[in-house]
Amino acid sequence: MLLTIIVLDSVGVGELPDAAAFGDTGAHTLNHTLAAAPAALPNLAALGLGRVPTVQTSPGGLPETPEVRGGYGRMREVSPGKDTSTGHWEFMGVQLQHPFQVFPEGFPPAVMDRFDAATGRGHLCNRPYSGTDVIRDFGPEHLETGAPIVYTSADSVFQIAAHEDVVPLDTLYAWCAAAREILQGEFAVARVIARPFRGVFPFERANEHRRDFSLVPPPTVLNAIEDAGRSVVGIGKIPDIYADRGITESIHTDNNADGIAKTLARMRRAAQADESGLIFTNLVDFDAKFGHRRDPAGYSGALAEFDAALPELLAAVPEGGALLILSDHGNDPTWRGSDHTREYGMLLAYRPGIGAVDLGERATFADVGATAAEALGAQWTGPGESFWTLLT
Numbered sequence: 510m511l512l513t514i515i516v517l518d519s520v521g522v523g524e525l526p527d528a529a530a531f532g533d534t535g536a537h538t539l540n541h542t543l544a545a546a547p548a549a550l551p552n553l554a555a556l557g558l559g560r561v562p563t564v565q566t567s568p569g570g571l572p573e574t575p576e577v578r579g580g581y582g583r584m585r586e587v588s589p590g591k592d593t594s595t596g597h598w599e600f601m602g603v604q605l606q607h608p609f610q611v612f613p614e615g616f617p618p619a620v621m622d623r624f625d626a627a628t629g630r631g632h633l634c635n636r637p638y639s640g641t642d643v644i645r646d647f648g649p650e651h652l653e654t655g656a657p658i659v660y661t662s663a664d665s666v667f668q669i670a671a672h673e674d675v676v677p678l679d680t681l682y683a684w685c686a687a688a689r690e691i692l693q694g695e696f697a698v699a700r701v702i703a704r705p706f707r708g709v710f711p712f713e714r715a716n717e718h719r720r721d722f723s724l725v726p727p728p729t730v731l732n733a734i735e736d737a738g739r740s741v742v743g744i745g746k747i748p749d750i751y752a753d754r755g756i757t758e759s760i761h762t763d764n765n766a767d768g769i770a771k772t773l774a775r776m777r778r779a780a781q782a783d784e785s786g787l788i789f790t791n792l793v794d795f796d797a798k799f800g801h802r803r804d805p806a807g808y809s810g811a812l813a814e815f816d817a818a819l820p821e822l823l824a825a826v827p828e829g830g831a832l833l834i835l836s837d838h839g840n841d842p843t844w845r846g847s848d849h850t851r852e853y854g855m856l857l858a859y860r861p862g863i864g865a866v867d868l869g870e871r872a873t874f875a876d877v878g879a880t881a882a883e884a885l886g887a888q889w890t891g892p893g894e895s896f897w898t899l900l901t
């Protein structure tokens with residue numbers, strides 16, 4: 510049995526009931542993107558996306574689709590966060606009791622003194638910043654001094670930007686590993702992120718060389734699937750997000766198109782070998798290239814690019830297999846600021862021969878992991894209610 514899960518990173522489907530606590534009342538990544546930059550998305554609509562509550566189907570939204578052949582629903586996130594780690598860990602059965610620590614004033618001397626000692630270079634910035642603005646504003650001084658640019662956001666992240674001609678990639682990754690060691694315990698941040706950049710002012714991000722150094726998660730459904738002797742193929746940021754735990758094979762990707770192509774190829778290889786396991790992909794461009802940059806046209810184009818590839822992905826689902834399409838938080842490109850938005854996760858499902866199946870409102874993202882465990886015959890007694898029987 511082959512299960513493929515594809516996360517459309519940050520494609521939220523409307524404010525969660527507790528959105529006010531995050532300052533996100535009224536946010537709706539999908540609706541606001543399509544209202545600002547219309548795209549038909551016929552294949553996502555045919556899976557039932559337009560039937561997810563609050564998703565707009567009138568003009569400026571998805572087309573009405575009389576013939577829906579897919580499972581559709583939305584998911585509540587119980588963990589108190591709206592970042593990638595929180596969302597993906599909850600997918601696989603980890604419900605956080607407390608939010609990851611954030612550092613809106615920057616990182617204290619107890620952290621930065623140790624980091625400076627590790628790099629021998631001092632540092633620049635050390636406060637919340639947009640990743641494209643920070644290289645524009647601090648890049649010239651970085652080129653002169655070689656000091657790493659350290660910045661954060663509303664998320665629990667310690668980000669290190671450095672020019673590839675000034676700091677070789679392996680040095681930047683070593684600095685991230687050193688920061689990862691320092692940022693534990695009272696200073697634990699969910700992720701240390703390497704943000705290499707290149708070119709001349711105002712510089713260009715080398716997104717394909719981004720690397721996330723995540724905290725190690727507690728045991729997840731991925732471990733249970735691996736323990737059941739199934740393969741767990743992580744594509745894109747997935748291995749980083751789970752700190753390689755419960756991952757049996759990792760496939761790096763440069764962008765969404767590359768992620769889609771590598772997912773397709775791996776699905777076909779698994780089907781030919783009658784392989785039983787999970788292919789788990791994260792497509793990050795929606796979030797990283799367009800959401801945080803408040804670029805609805807780019808966001809809409811990325812959705813259209815995925816929608817155009819969907820027929821091939823559906824055709825690659827073997828008999829008896831399944832495909833889930835999810836989102837892990839919002840990042841409304843029409844919203845104020847440059848951070849994520851607290852929204853329902855999208856849930857779409859496809860199996861060969863499926864009709865229209867209303868998967869309803871899931872009480873937690875962890876229903877995904879409970880479903881994956883049941884589908885793949887893994888033992889999971891943690892959080893989440895499986896919806897696998899709705900798909901069989």
Ligand SMILES: O=P(O)(O)O[C@@H]1C[C@H](O)[C@@H](CO)O1
Binds near residue numbers: 638
């Ligand atoms: O460097 P940028 O502004 O893209 O940083 C964003 C802010 C988030 O915390 C981080 C991970 O999604 O990317």
Ligand SMILES: [Mn+2]
Binds near residue numbers: 518519592593796837
């Ligand atoms: Mn994300």
Ligand SMILES: [Mn+2]
Binds near residue numbers: 797840849
């Ligand atoms: Mn993000």
